[in-house]
Amino acid sequence: MEIVLSLAIGVLSASGIWLLLRPRTFQVITGLCLLSYAVNLFIFSMGRLTVGAPPIMPKGGWVDPTTYADPLPQALVLTAIVISFATTALFLVVMMASRGMTGTDHVDGREADQ
Template sequence: MELLLSLAIGILVASGVWLLLRPRTYQVIMGLSLLSYAVNLFIFATGRLYIGGPPVVEKGIEINPANYADPVPQALVLTAIVISFATTALFLVVLLASRGITGTDHVDGREPER
C-alpha cells in the first residue's frame, strides 16, 4: 500500500512539474492542480495508513494509538481540496480574462517569433 501511494505521489509531482514548465497558461494551471493533489496525498499519508480500524475510540477499552488513523490530516486535506478548487476556478477566470485582453494564452503574453 505504501509503495502504491509513494508511486502515485511521485507520478503526480513529476507530471505537475512537467506541466508547470509548459508555455501555455492552462497547462501551468493544471500543473499546479496536480502538485496540490500530490501534496494532499502526502499530508493524508502522514496520518497513518491503517485499513479496517475502528473510526471512534470506545469508552472503557484500553486504547492503542497504533490501531487508529489520525483524523487531523484528513481534515486538513478536506479543507485543502475545497480551497484548491476555489483557487483553480479563480485561476481559470483570470486565464480567460488575460486571453481576452492579450489574444493569446502564452505564459509571456505573446507568441514566440518563428
C-alpha cells in the same frame, strides 16, 4: 501499498512540476492541480494507511493507538480540496480574462518567435 502510494505521489509531483514549466496558462493550471493532488495524497498518507480502522478512540481505559486512524490529516485534506477547487476556479477566470485582453494564452502574453 506504501510503494504504490509513494510512486503515485512521485508521478503526480513530477508531472505537476513539468507542467508548471510549460509556456501555456492552461498547462500551468493543470500542473498546479496535479501538484495539489500530490500534496493531498502526501498529507493523507501521514494519518497511517489502515483499512477499516475507526478514526476516533473511545473514552475509557487504555487503548492501542496504532489500531486507529488519525483524523487530523483527513480534515486537512478535506479543507485543502475545497481551497484548491476555489483557487483553480479563480485561476481559470483570470486565464480567460487574460486570453480576452491579450489574444493569446502564452504565459508572458506573447507567442514565441518562430
